[in-house]
Amino acid sequence: MCGAETTNHSTESNGFGGNLSLIDLDPGNPTVFEPYWRRMGDKCRVVIPGCELMSYKAATKPGKVCWFLLPELEDAIVRLHRLVGNAVVDDRYIVVGTGSTQLYQAALYALSNPASLKPINVVSAAPYYSCYPEETDYLCSRLYKWAGDANEYNANKSGPFIEVVNSPNNPNGSLRESVVKDCGQGKLIHDLAYYWPQFMPINRPADHDLMYFTFSKCTGHAGSRIGWALVKDREVAIKMTKYIELNSIGVSKDSQFRTAKIMELLCNEHKEFGLNSSNNFFEYGNRLMAQRWESLREAIGSSDLFSVPSFERQYCFFLGRPTKPYPAFAWLKCNEETEDCGSLLRRYNILGRNGKRFGADAKYLRISMLSSDDVFEDFLDRLNAIRLFEE
Amino acid sequence: MCGAETTNHSTESNGFGGNLSLIDLDPGNPTVFEPYWRRMGDKCRVVIPGCELMSYKAATKPGKVCWFLLPELEDAIVRLHRLVGNAVVDDRYIVVGTGSTQLYQAALYALSNPASLKPINVVSAAPYYSCYPEETDYLCSRLYKWAGDANEYNANKSGPFIEVVNSPNNPNGSLRESVVKDCGQGKLIHDLAYYWPQFMPINRPADHDLMYFTFSKCTGHAGSRIGWALVKDREVAIKMTKYIELNSIGVSKDSQFRTAKIMELLCNEHKEFGLNSSNNFFEYGNRLMAQRWESLREAIGSSDLFSVPSFERQYCFFLGRPTKPYPAFAWLKCNEETEDCGSLLRRYNILGRNGKRFGADAKYLRISMLSSDDVFEDFLDRLNAIRLFEE
Incomplete structure (x- = not known):
């Protein structure tokens, strides 16, 4: 996968005796936030x-198109976005999905045209999320096909396209806009999974035609498989809903219910205690991610073995203070002499995801910043040791 | 949909004054069992x-292939099938899906071959489940395509195929086996959604290569979207798991957890109180469905307006007594003079699903037997009134 697949690598020769335990930072499993939810206990x-929740249907309000979306989840989504200020929710249709993964495919279905003679091209600027190509092509659909790096796409030559804009970007944390010229023929999908205050200063409410978020990255509840799209056009929302109907007859009501409760709790805590409480999830998350990034930069140090991207401090309207981006992944680059960053780290039994899977170069390795505390500490220790050994 | 879509029809002229409330028996929403679960209360x-349940992954046991299946759900599935005796679970891989709908598509993906020049043909004997054609074709895959009625399929002429055997069959309740000759080229999917003691005498444990069930019809918890496949071949189970990984990065852990709890409760109650307790879900369900079928046959009466299939009594090894099949749907047929059973009932503001959608004839209409008590009572009253009026 795609955030979660299992990997199996034996330790190669590394000069440390070869008995290092495996540190798996390939998937983006957000276990970093578990201690927060443990602390919140019964709340x-x-x-x-x-x-309860036995029906296929939800008691949707008049005018809504997503017939399986629980009204309490819809209300909670609207309330949370208004609180955080990261997305425009007025005059939008909300479609719930089994994670943003299902919504991505629903969007491809909704934006393609079955009457077209050729599949529509799907592109995203490299480095792009490693799962887009496979999620686009595994069913060999005649509706759409993966067409690679958006930076190299020529719409005049190759025709209609869908561009996926992932901002902040997985793997490299950059803020993004569409890059393909000639947008008259293009349709845009905005994947905003990481546009939350723990990862990125919120400097404006995102206001795109089709944008989606996921509970996995918002609060760390990846196991619930809940995502939601905010869609301007009614027909597109209807087609996305149809996709999810045909694909899985809706979305787990149990998870929708739980997601609504947890979102409501976030909003209630914020309303009652504000930012200054240690219970404010986003404030807590931002400080935690800041610490992790500081420790990572320290571990890399003045070494010329590795580098990670630099980010500018920006004002975050939600936190009410300037903050840097603290992405969920470190886009680790090794120095000029090392061809393959993944091979180097694998010698020390650290797994990341190879840059090639993101349409980039093996000099890059994506490293999850969302592991549990003990795994992250082990990673830092080992990084320090590698530096001492390799330099 | 597919069990749940909303329908909107106005009342046509019917001789009753036209002010009849809508009775929607098109979807198969299993609200019939809600009172049972209400009665069970805190249990x-x-x-x-x-x-809890925050991770993408589950702590699967060694040798398992479905990396997102909760071990407690796996244990509960095995325990329930052993108790009911409706499926062989030994030496099977279990794959969990977002309802059996997702598993059907996972099976098509697993049984097709991306290297093949032509999509594999997918067939099922008419009348077949109305959603198979659309679920097969909506993404215009080059891997597989819907090829219609299995009774009319000629494998020698048309090549490799997948046959879906739905037994007991939705819509007509018949027990089924594969019908296409030349099975050397064919692969089988067994959809056993309704093979539970409330609907069908359990006369043997099903023992097929690839079979799936769904929580929706087992206990009535359609909103949880949990299905599971029992798969003999490891490579097929791996490919089905891969499909679900790419399609939705796994399946709601919240729903898996709830499903496991409810299945465990069924087994515990059975172990403690046996069949003679009013708390035995399957015994309760069987008696409830028997009553409904008896009332329906009474309402149709000696009329020659409508008929429904007859079923033979058979010994049920789970219930320890002979019982008739009491299908989840009545496959209503109107008499020779009436061309369209759906139009006739729609004049009285009763909705069913037209026989044409099942590859059959408009003389047939599928009527859900799983509605809530009050809706079912209204339906019987109106059926009686139609008989008086039309005869």
Whole structure:
């Protein structure tokens, strides 16, 4: 996968004796936030009676198109975005999905045209999220096909396209806009999974035609598989809903219910205690990510073995103070002499995801910054040791 | 949909004054069992702490292939099938899906061959489940395509195929086996959604290469979107798991957890109180469905307006007594003079699903037997009134 697949590598020769435990920083499993939810205890548990949430349908309000979206989740999504200020929710249709992964595919279905003779080209600027190519092509659809790096796409030559804009970008944390020229023929999908105050200063509410978020990265509840799209055009929202109907007859009501409860808790805590409470999730998350990035930069140090991107401090309207981006992944680059950053780290039994999978170069390796505390500490220790050994 | 879509029809002229409320028996939403779960109260509620079930992954046991299947759900599935005796679970891989709908598509993906020049043909004997054609074709995959009624499929002429065997069959309740000759080229999917003691005498444990079930029809918890496949071949199970990984990075852990709890409750109640307790879900469900079918046959009566299929009594090894099939749907047929059963009932503001959608004839209409008590009572009353009026 795609955030979670299992990997199996044996330790190669590394000069440390070869008995290093595996540090798997390939998937983006957001276990970093678990201690926060443990601390919140009973406040964030949900109770579901056996006779509830049994129907395929939800009691949707008039005018809504997503017939399986629980109204309490819809309300919670709207309230959370208004609180955080990261997305325009007025005059938008909300479509819930089994994670943003299902919504990405629903969007491709909705934006393509079955009457077209050729599949529409799907592009994203490299380095792009490593799962887009496979998620686009695994069913060999005649509706759409992966067409690679958006930076190299020529719409005049190759025709209609869908561009996926992932901002802040996975893997490298950059803020992004569409890059393909001749947007008359192009349709845009905005994947905003990481546009939350723990990862990125919120400097404006995103206001795109089709944008989606995921609970996995918002609060760390990846196991619930809940994502939601905010869609301007009614017909596009209807087609996305149709996709999810055909693909899985809706989305787990149990997870929708739990997501709504947890979002409501975030909003209630914020309303009651503001930013200055240690219970404010986003404030807590931002400080935690800041610490991790500081420790990582320290571990890399003045070494010329590795580098990671630099980011400018910006004012965050939600936190009410300037903050730097603290991306969920470190886009680690090794120095000129090293061809393959992944091979170097694998010798020390550290796994990341090879830059090639993102349409980039093996000099890059994506490293998850969202592991549990002990795994992250082990990673830093080993990075220090590598530096001493290799330099 | 596919079990749940909303429909909008106005009342046509019907001789009753035209002010009849809508009775929607088109979808198969299993609200019939809600009162049982209400009665079970605290016994069947689940509590999920905010810090639990956060990971993409599950702590799967060694040798398992479905990396997102909760071990407690796997154990509960095995225990329930052993108790009911409706499926062989030994030496099978279990793959969990977002309802059986996702598993159907995972099976098509797993049984098709990307290297093949032509899509593999997918067939099912008419009348077939109305959603198979659209679920097969909506993405215009080059891997597989819908090829219609299995009774009319000539494998020698048209080549490799996948046959979906839905038994007991939706819409007509018949027990089924594969019908296409020349099975050397064919692959089989067994959709056993309704093979539970409330609907069908359990006369043997199903023992097929690839079979799937769904929580929706097992207990009525359609909103949880949980299905599971029992798969003999490891490589097929791996490919199905891969499909679900690419399609939605796994399946809601919240719903898996709740499903496991409710299945465990069914087994525990059975172990403690046996069949003679009114708390035995399957015994309760079987008697409820028997009553509904008896009332329906009474309402149709000696009329020659409508008929429904007849079923033979058979010994059910789970219930330990002979019982008839009581299908989840009535496959209503109107008499020779009426061309369109749906139009006739729509004049009285009753909705069913037209036989044409099942590859059959408009003389047939599928009527859900799983509605809530009050809707079902209204339906019977109106059926009686139609008989008086039309005859």
